[in-house]
Amino acid sequence: MNITLEINGKAHSVDVSPWKRLLDVLREDVKLTGTKEGCGEGECGACSVMLDGEVVNSCLVAIGQCGSRKVTTVEGLANGDVLHAVQRALVECGGAQCGICTPGIAVCAAHVVDRRLVDLDEANARAKIRELLSGNICRCTGYQLIVDAILVAAKEVAK
Amino acid sequence: MTAYVRPRSVKEALETRAAHPDWMVLAGGTDLMVSANHRAEPVGMLDLWRLDELCFIRADRDKVSIGAGATWWEIENHAVIGNRLTPLAAAAREIGALQIQARGTLGGNVGTSSPVGDSLPALLALDAEIEVASVRGRRRIPYSEYCTGYRTTQLAADELIIAAHLPLPETTQSLMWRKVGTRRAQSISKVMGAAAIAVDGGTVVSARVAFGAIANRPIRLTGIEEAVKGLRVGTQAADAARMAMRAAIKPIDDVRSTASYRLQVAENLVARFFGQRGMIRRA
Numbered sequence: 001m002n003i004t005l006e007i008n009g010k011a012h013s014v015d016v017s018p019w020k021r022l023l024d025v026l027r028e029d030v031k032l033t034g035t036k037e038g039c040g041e042g043e044c045g046a047c048s049v050m051l052d053g054e055v056v057n058s059c060l061v062a063i064g065q066c067g068s069r070k071v072t073t074v075e076g077l078a079n080g081d082v083l084h085a086v087q088r089a090l091v092e093c094g095g096a097q098c099g100i101c102t103p104g105i106a107v108c109a110a111h112v113v114d115r116r117l118v119d120l121d122e123a124n125a126r127a128k129i130r131e132l133l134s135g136n137i138c139r140c141t142g143y144q145l146i147v148d149a150i151l152v153a154a155k156e157v158a159k
Numbered sequence: 160m161t162a163y164v165r166p167r168s169v170k171e172a173l174e175t176r177a178a179h180p181d182w183m184v185l186a187g188g189t190d191l192m193v194s195a196n197h198r199a200e201p202v203g204m205l206d207l208w209r210l211d212e213l214c215f216i217r218a219d220r221d222k223v224s225i226g227a228g229a230t231w232w233e234i235e236n237h238a239v240i241g242n243r244l245t246p247l248a249a250a251a252r253e254i255g256a257l258q259i260q261a262r263g264t265l266g267g268n269v270g271t272s273s274p275v276g277d278s279l280p281a282l283l284a285l286d287a288e289i290e291v292a293s294v295r296g297r298r299r300i301p302y303s304e305y306c307t308g309y310r311t312t313q314l315a316a317d318e319l320i321i322a323a324h325l326p327l328p329e330t331t332q333s334l335m336w337r338k339v340g341t342r343r344a345q346s347i348s349k350v351m352g353a354a355a356i357a358v359d360g361g362t363v364v365s366a367r368v369a370f371g372a373i374a375n376r377p378i379r380l381t382g383i384e385e386a387v388k389g390l391r392v393g394t395q396a397a398d399a400a401r402m403a404m405r406a407a408i409k410p411i412d413d414v415r416s417t418a419s420y421r422l423q424v425a426e427n428l429v430a431r432f433f434g435q436r437g438m439i440r441r442a
Contacts, residue, residue: 001160001163017160017161017200018160018161018163018204019161019195019200019201019204021192021195021196040196041193042189042192042193042255042258042259043345045256045258048258052209054232054261054262055257055258055261056258056261056262057189057258057259057262059192059195060187060188060189060192060193060195060262061188061192061262062185062188062192062195062204062206064161064163064165064204064206065165065185065188065206065208067165108257108258111257112257131256131344132256132257133256133257134256134257134343134344134345135255135256135257135258135259135344135345136256137345
């Protein structure tokens with residue numbers, strides 16, 4: 001089945017089974033390997049991408065469902081050479097260790113920050129970040145620095 | 160190769176369903192795609208994701224109607240559901256995490272009717288009716304009759320789920336919800352329960368109590384509902400509810416928990432529901 005979708009602002013056509021996972025199409029057909037497979041069961045968030053502006057696990061999306069829709073992967077977060085605020089903050093705060101969860105964290109955090117889902121006045125901004133990011137598991141358990149980074153990015157975007 | 164149809168209307172969806180009862184009906188895929196890697200391709204996919212006619216939440220004076228295509232994110236962030244149907248809003252917020260809430264739909268949870276479907280005890284306690292349709296017409300089924308056994312429902316092979324209709328409870332009712340899992344986020348429930356309790360002058364007038372993960376399907380616990388009638392809220396009703404829970408359920412050991420843990424937790428939760436210690440958590 002021929003499917004056309006927009007990925008990181010560019011139209012792509014693939015000829016695959018509609019049952020093929022968006023994750024596999026991104027990595028195998030479109031050669032965007034920034035998106036990682038962790039659990040393959042929608043638990044870990046490593047494969048997070050944005051689909052029509054919402055964060056989803058790309059291992060749970062059939063490519064047939066993506067025809068005429070917009071996908072943003074970690075490769076699409078930066079604007080040219082200018083990193084997204086969350087990418088910059090992850091680098092500055094050291095919010096990455098082995099790196100397999102990092103693309104998913106960056107995508108989910110960019111969504112959370114751009115949508116202003118973290119209320120900075122709230123005394124529990126950190127708890128809110130932890131709840132919003134609870135679908136992204138870090139096997140190095142480096143959560144503290146990741147939360148630090150997202151808070152920094154949220155403040156910067158709010159400026 | 161798998162056939163694929165993305166209908167533009169409910170009418171087209173129902174016609175496709177009638178013609179292809181063996182196709183997979185898919186919305187957000189958060190349940191059905193979990194095994195995508197390990198099973199044969201379906202013959203066909205009927206893709207209901209973002210079908211306009213199914214993506215609504217309508218609040219009237221006395222009820223809320225939620226389209227089958229509404230996501231948990233939309234449900235938990237709806238003001239009337241958040242204020243008046245608190246068990247459903249709380250359940251929505253504990254279904255997976257952001258990624259799952261953005262894709263998981265009410266219709267999916269009802270369609271699968273797993274014993275651990277997180278919204279289902281809330282739908283039971285809130286007395287939800289499920290509206291289904293086929294090319295033959297529409298009908299409504301109380302959710303308490305809709306799910307008939309382990310992942311079996313009254314949905315006919317040519318029918319699709321359209322919406323859930325929930326009456327707005329009196330503001331004087333106590334609404335309860337609690338999910339217990341391995342961790343707060345992303346975990347499948349070991350036990351979860353919901354209740355709507357009408358109290359007058361400190362005495363239980365009526366109650367609806369529903370639990371999940373303690374039987375082969377989400378169930379109303381009518382034995383508890385009867386046992387607490389006329390009792391004082393607090394220790395008296397809590398003790399009666401605990402005893403009635405013990406008599407009513409026979410949970411099992413499985414990968415997620417043990418029978419004895421589930422029984423103990425179910426007893427504790429229902430005792431707290433009728434002890435009137437608020438159980439709905441909001442961070």
